Amino acid sequence: MTLLDASDLRRVYGDSCGDCVELTGDAAGTNQCPECGAVVACADVSLDVEPGEVLGIVGESGSGKSSVAELLALERATDGQASGDVRLDGHDGNLLDADYETRHRLRNGAVGLVHQHVRDGLNLEFTGGGNVAEKLLAAGWRNFGDVRDRVRDLFEETEVPVERMDDPTETYSGGMQRRVQIARALATDPDVVILDEPTTGLDVSVQARVLDMFRRIQREEDVAAVVVSHDLGVVRLLADRTLVMRHGRVVETGLTDRVMEDPHHEYTQTLINSVI
Amino acid sequence: MTDVLTVEGLTKTFDMHALGDKQVVGLDDVSFTVRRGEFLAIVGESGSGKSSLLKCLYRTYEPTAGSTVYHPADADLATCDDRTVMAIRDSTLGYASQFLDEIPRVPAIDVVARPLMERGTPAAQARDRARELLDALGLPEELWEAYPATFSGGERQRVNLAQALAPEPELLLLDEPTSALDPETRTAAIELLSESTDAETTVVGVFHDRDVVERVADRVAVLDGGELQRVVPVAEFAAEEEEEVVA
Ligand SMILES: [Zn+2]
Helix, strand or coil, rough: CCEEEEEEEEECCCCCCCCCEEEEECCCCEECEEEECCEEEEEEEEEEECCCCCCEEEECCCCCCHHHHHHHCCCCCCEEEEEEEEEEECCCCCCCCHHHHHHHHHHHCCEECCCHHHHHHCCCCCCCHHHHHHHHCCCCCCHHHHHHHHHHHHHHCCCCCHEEEEEEHHHCCHHHHHHHHHHHHHHHCCCEEEECCCCCCCCHHHHHHHHHHHHHHHHHHHHHEEEEECHHHHHHHHEEEEEEEEECCCCEEEHHHHHHCCCCCHHHHHHHHHHH | CEEEEEEEEEEEEEEHHHHHCCEEEEEEEEEEEEECCCCEECCCCCCCCHHHHHHHHCCCCCCEEEEEHHHCCCCCCCCCHHHHHHHHHCCCCECCCCCCCCCCCCCCCHHHHHHHHHHCCHEEEEEEEHHHHHHHCCHHHHHCCCCHHHCCCCHHHHHHHHHHHCCCCCCEEECCCCCCCCHHHHHHHHHHHHHHHHHCCCEEEEEHHHHHHHHHCCEEEEEECEEEEEEHHHHHHHHHHHHHHHH
């Protein structure tokens, strides 16, 4: 059974000449169209995720992995032209074509997103508890006591000191802010969580603890996830299967340990050898 | 006796793009069967393809040619899709390398209990089983609640082996699981492995130490330069050695 099914994801920035996709990509060695200068952030990206599965997307900056994450998370298109097909089990039709209302409802329910930059995901002037409560209120929770209990449980689960719940988020450490983001993303028991560069801005020792915490919750709750990272270690730790992206295209797909230990594509081999 | 695994013509070639598309042969046309409940040891010089063989069986390496039919799931591990491999790994196929995969801030007992809990065993029961295994492998009780990151190589290897044995896989692939153990612990580990194979777990294990092979294995597969030289009963393997010594 497929939970999340995406096909032909594409996002192009700039006025396209119409041949941009053919003129860019891994073989062309660039994501920028030599004809018209438009940037093909991603194209021809298809993937699917089963319930409880973790899919990793690895690549350098400019590989298109964050564009894919945005499309999967049903984020409002900032600019550029997006196309493709995203389907979620239990919901009708192509969600990229869904109206604002539907996408908004899904983003507050079935799909959770952990933004790369804390500021995009949290209001740092709000309390930590308030940031999580906001998600619950947006999802229709109305009873103050229930909201408060749920936030408390989520803080415990993500290992944020509960006594800090009513302090402004900007007074939290980087690791705690990231945990609050994860608590917020998990608040409505989503079917799938998208994590975009979950270790950005964290010290190495804090990274390991945050990732392990997420891994524990992910397995306990059996929630599916898409983890986007430039860091092979992050993907190795969390993902069952991995996509490798370069110049806006998927160049290799496989079981994570297979991709790491027996990389087939020239680019994947370079990426892995540069770490070892 | 029924077979657990039927390997035919298994071949692995690595294309090294950075070395001008140089091809490196890991395994060349390897065929053998593994019988239910047996302990098959794989031996050979370093570089003979022992680890490559295990990794091909587990699909960490994708075989270039050949088939690896895993009978409990009626699937060809060499060619089946990734999801099928994941499901088989999650249920009946185990693998342990020489080294413990580090999970920060998880006590030894939970490292061992985790795979059981992920398969649905209640936490208390999983931890009981973990204690049993750690005890059998002689890990001092005061270390059970400590983090393996602080352990010696031998202590970590005991945790690793206990973790691999905990879910009682039908087929367990072991890559030099006793290399860092002192002689006494090694004996305990070997006894535990022998008991496990009696209890219907089938083991394919790479071992460096001839002495260990002679004590645990039922049959021995000898690899050389990526080719399988022969598969012989352990008694025959032991006798070969004596001949060599005499000669
Ligand atoms: Zn163009």
